Amino acid sequence: MTDAPLALTMGDPAGIGPEITAGAWRALRDGPVRFAVLGDAALIARHDVPVREIGTIAQAADTFVHAVPVLPVDLAAPVRPGQPDSRNANAITTSIARAVELSRNGQAAGVVTCPISKIVLKKAGFAYPGHTEYLAALCNVPGREVMMLACPELRVVPITIHVSLRRALDELDTDAIITATRTTHAALQRDFGIMTPRIAIAGLNPHAGEDGSMGTEEQTIIAPAIAALRADGMDITGPWPPDTMFTPAARARYDVAMCMYHDQALIPLKTIDMTQGVNTTLGLPIIRTSPDHGTAFDIAGRGLADPSSLVAALHMAMQMAEHRNRS
Structure with missing residues (x-):
């Protein structure tokens, strides 16, 4: 294992982040995966786990077996579970920025992010559509970020992400498919050992267009991208009919599915395995993973949150760090 711990962000403090953080520590405290939280120690301690504030992330290694190590981030307003407050938006983004800095300077093996609320941050003037775009800006690689969702049975990448379906259709083009696929190919080699x-490559239309009778994007946009990627020497198949490419037999034939829009990718992933789903940002100079669910304000503070996806995200981040260290 890499010696450096992972940096775990606080997420929205009114969501289930503190609870799943406590659950993840219980699940991992006796194993090799270790993390330090950038957040509020008292919020985590509410969930019946020992917590210890630390001064540097290096202290997490010795602390982790005994208590949840926390690098303090001050909140601006009291936290009531299930009642988000935009006054804490600065603390949420500060947690992310500090985690990225620790990872970029090698003190953290990678960044794992607890869920945020885009609406809560937007009310406070947050200028980014979500985590993915903010992380790319912090890493000075805006536009290079690629979102991959993964579970043990499936990996998917949406070409267009946090935009309306109508806008996604306008934004989809050959260059976007080529760029996202090249980034994904390189990440699978470097960070996953494939x-x-x-x-x-998924089609866009029913039956992948049925030779143009149900849409021509497969012929005019997707096929040229496939040809260019094959010319690079990649093992590319498609365009696949989207309604049949996620069956067990079909999934056995590829390592990742490149999808044309957000829900085309996320619906099958979350249907197959929501519990073990992990959100990974490719194309960054750092490693970043996240649980594949939201803040769950409706159940926050009720002891119902399942930490499994966060545990999977922490495991995946450490595995990616190991692969990257060997490359």
């Missing part, structure tokens, strides 16, 4: 990735 030396010859098999990549499936």
